[in-house]
Amino acid sequence: MSGRTADGPRPALLGVRHHGPGSARAVRAALERCAPAAVLIEGPPEADALVPLAARDGMRPPVALLAHVQDDPGRAAFWPLAEFSPEWVALRWALRHDVPVRFIDLPAAHTLAMPQDDGSTDTDRATDGAAPDATDVRIDPIRALAGTAGYDDPERWWEDVIEHRGTAPDGAHPDADPLAPFAALAEAMAALREAYGDGGHHRDPLREAHMRLRLRAARKEFGDDLAVVCGAWHVPALARRTTVAADRQLLKGLPKAKVATTWVPWTHRRLSRHSGYGAGIASPGWYGHLFSAPDRPVERWLTKVAGVLREEDYAVSSAHVIEAVRLAEGLATVRGRPLAGLTELDDAIRAVMGDGTDAPSSLIHDRLVVGEVLGEVPDDAPAVPLQRDLTRSQRTLRLKPEALERELQLDLRKDTDAGRSRLLHRLRLLGIPWGEPARSRGSTGTFRETWQLRWEPELAVRVAEAGVWGTTVHTAATAKATTEATAATSLAEVTALAEHCLLAALPDALPVVMRALADRAALDTDVGHLARALPALVRSVRYGDVRGTDATALRDVATGLAERVFVGLPPACPGLDADGAAELRGHLDATHRAVALLAQEDNPPQPPAGPRTGQRTAPPARPADLRARWADVLRTLSERDTVPGLIRGRATRLLLDEGALADGGAERLMGLALSPGTPPADAAGWIEGFAGDGDSGDGGMLLVHDTRLLALLDGWLTGVPDGAFTDVLPLLRRTFAAYDTGVRRTLGELARRGPTTTTPGPAPAADTDTPGFGPGLDRDRAAAVLPTLRLLLGHGQRGFDDLTEVAS
Structure with a gap:
């Protein structure tokens, strides 16, 4: 040829x-x-x-x-x-x-x-x-x-x-x-x-x-x-x-x-992967340097390295660069290489610029050896309509795709940030995870969102796949949400979808999702399913309020779902084994949080009538007080002997945290749970439910500051028979191991000193020698901090008045 x-x-x-x-x-x-x-x-x-x-x-x-493939973009x-x-x-x-x-x-x-067979063209390029x-x-x-x-x-x-x-x-x-x-x-x-x-x-x-x-x-x-x-x-x-x-x-x-072709951006990091791409290379940044350097590649590379290290506050001077060049070239000569390679350069960086540590080498590997470079393609390159709409949205919202992972903080009270949030949530609904939600730092308000963004080349395929749902991100997300609502088989799936619709601002899809939600909720009788669905539903109500979306229908469904949980929870508890009780305890905590949030949404703070009278407009009447009904359910669970100890203990703790127990109520229930007639394993489960660290993480602090409860626990523990102690030890160890080191140390000191009382009644004066304890509540000093506390918590006038009432 x-x-x-x-x-x-x-x-x-x-x-x-x-x-x-x-x-x-x-x-x-x-x-x-x-x-x-x-x-x-x-x-x-x-x-x-x-x-x-x-x-x-x-x-x-x-x-x-x-x-x-045009009919199957996933291929x-x-x-x-x-x-x-x-x-x-x-x-x-x-x-x-x-x-x-x-x-x-x-x-x-x-x-x-x-x-x-995973032998696509990517692999074939090997x-x-x-x-x-x-x-x-x-x-x-x-x-x-x-x-x-x-x-x-x-x-x-x-x-x-x-x-x-x-x-x-x-x-x-x-x-x-x-x-x-x-x-x-x-x-x-x-x-x-x-x-x-x-x-x-x-x-x-x-x-x-x-x-x-x-x-x-x-x-x-x-x-x-x-x-x-x-x-x-x-x-x-x-x-x-x-x-x-x-x-x-x-x-x-x-x-x-029948296939379609186009150009898409790629990244150096994706080039470096060997899995899924047989011709991948280990050091695309280094190869790019070798190709583009007009001369003296070693000197130019180490100069780049010095610049990166200086940005990270490493003390690297020109003398370090000169010495590293000499060392790298000397190593290449000794090893018989025509030019210093990455091995010699890495050794020189570690020895000269890193004082023998690997920290600089790891940084250089990520920043330079691999590099976070994202390519670009012309706007008129062939693309599905959905990709073009996404590109327009990215430009309008000033949200440029980047290969380097970065954190994005959003304030939903701002129009641009709210638009960014809607776009990212719609893309997640379409299966295009450009951004992943992350925990916000410094703020827990519902108007704040934190995202981790990283654009991967494979997302271009996801966009092409999602193109079957519509020509714009909005219409495609709406079409997919309505289709999934019709096809969903479980209540949890529909409630999660309702949450996504509110986050993504899809009002056209929400009625369809709400009908499916009402149908699934009416047919589902499993209290575990209902309790699992309630938190997401209540969060959706809050998200709707923050984003200015009418969530009235969603609030009504959430209220009805909560009432069904109230009715079904007590009959579901008897006869549970240890695993079932542990699962139901999680549902109990989630329902408790959801009821608190739903009650806040149903009774929003009212503005004061005037500074002189301090009168407030009464909130609209509710057909049922959710908090009161939930407290009745918890009381039922806490006092019923057929309920596992773990659930009874947790219900008692939730009542105590809400202030819904009369004076001495916690001590009475604890005394009953730890009585000699109670099996040790059930009593240990009660302790785990009551004193275990929940979301607040303050289970240990409760025992530190309430010596009566600690005395009851100590008395029960010392009276456990030797034969049963081995059985309850794992439960107790799991409970107390979750406490902070300082809390465990304080509990040990209090136990060694010996509790002051074991009988119900007013709490005795704490020992003045114990750090952190005082002779009693000084109401004047407590009231003095209320203005500062109001500013820190961001409460309005009503919240300030409520704090004042509590203090007085």
Whole structure:
């Protein structure tokens, strides 16, 4: 298939390693020498129409060709290209010289129609000699050549022989003939294929047959003056003499699908992954530096390193850089390397700039060796309508995609931040997790949101998949929410969907979701399901108020659901085993929080009538007082002997925290639970429910400050029979191990000193020698802090008056 002239073989077969800067420089030099009439590149032929976009100013690598099945966008494949990829260099050279470009690999229409064995085009790109993954049984040619040369590390051999070519201090290329390296590499690959056979990935024969057919077609169109840029492994197959009939026979009957192709941004971090991308490289940032540095790559690299370390407040001077350069070059000389590689540079950084620690090296690896670079593509690149709407929204909201993970704080009282929140929630509903909610720092208000943002290249596929729901993010999220509401089978699914609809501001979907919610709630009789659904429903009511959404219907459903939980909870408790009791305890806590929030929503603070009278407008009457009804349920649970001790103890604790127990009520219930007639295991469960750290984390502090409860607990514990003590010890250990170290130490001191009383009644005066205890409540001193407390908590006048009433 190839002839030879004085300038070299025709066509010129330029075997490369994908994402190799040495290969990229050699390809550029070879193209300058050959000046071909056309350039053929390993890639999907469907991308031929996208070639002109690579010359646009808005195109900045790393980028990738994306092909996906139009009817099933989830079946997709990427062909990533970095600035230092030989294919990208060849593509840009051809565009600058107005030379036609053709992609010659097996069409994506066939590749994506074949059964997916994790051998998609991403994996197939391991054909250049990169370490193959588990689906590729072909030998690793780079490892084989490195072993022949006496190297135990194939990456180090490749760097020394290929990547460091042309990176001499003066920047001069050492080869007089730019085609010589490709001839040598082709000869080596031919020897490997002869020794080990052509066996490799099962698609290699198909791909090579199609490449030969495309090469023949190009020779008819442009003549023999061609340059072919492909993985080095394929060069012997392309040079092999075969017949057109034989190649067509191999491709006969292949499945075919209708595909769409486009350019999408890529990242250096994604290039560095070996899982899911067989031709991934370990150090894209370093390779990019080797490719772009005009001269003295070691000195320039260590200067970059010094700049990054100074930004992180490391004391790095010019003297450190000079000394690190000398050490790296000395190590390369001792190790017989033509140029200091990453191993030598890392050793020099650790020794000179890091004082022997690995901290600087880890930082440099993330920032420079890999790097967080996100490419860009032109606005007029082909895209589904949903992607175009998303791009417009990102610009309007000034929310630019970035490869580096960053935290975004939102104040929902601001229009722009509220719009950002709606967009991110709608994308999550569509299965496009650009942002993930995170815990807010410094504020627990419902008008605050915190997000962790990171744009991954694979999200482009998610956007294409979501395009079936609509042409805009809003309409697509609405359509998906209504469909999921109809298809949902559990109450928890529908309540979570209702929460998402309010967060994403989808008023058109909410009525459908509410109907489904009412239907599921009416049919579900499992109190566990009802209790699990209630918190999300109540949160949705709060979110609706914060975002200005009418949540009246949702509030009514939440109230009805709470009442059903009140009725069904007591009958569900008797007869539970330990695991069932533990699960129900979680539902008890969640319902308690939900009732408190729902009561706040039902009784919003009223503005004062005037500063003189201090009178307030009475809240609207409620058909049922949720707090009072919930307190009755807790009392029932706390006093019923058939209820497991864990649940009785937790109900007692919740009543105590709410101030719903009469004086001595907690001591009475604790005395009954720890009476001699109670089985020790049940009593230990009661203690775990009562004194275990809940959401407030103050279970231990309760015992520290209430010596009567501590005395009851101590008296019971000392009276547990020896035979039963071993059984209750794990429960007690689990309870007390959750306390802070200081709390456990204080409890130990109080137990050693001995409690002051074990009988119900007014609390005795605490021991004045005990740190943190006083002789009693000083109401004047307590009232003095109320104004400051009001400011810290952000309460209005009503909250201040309530605090005053409590203090008085």
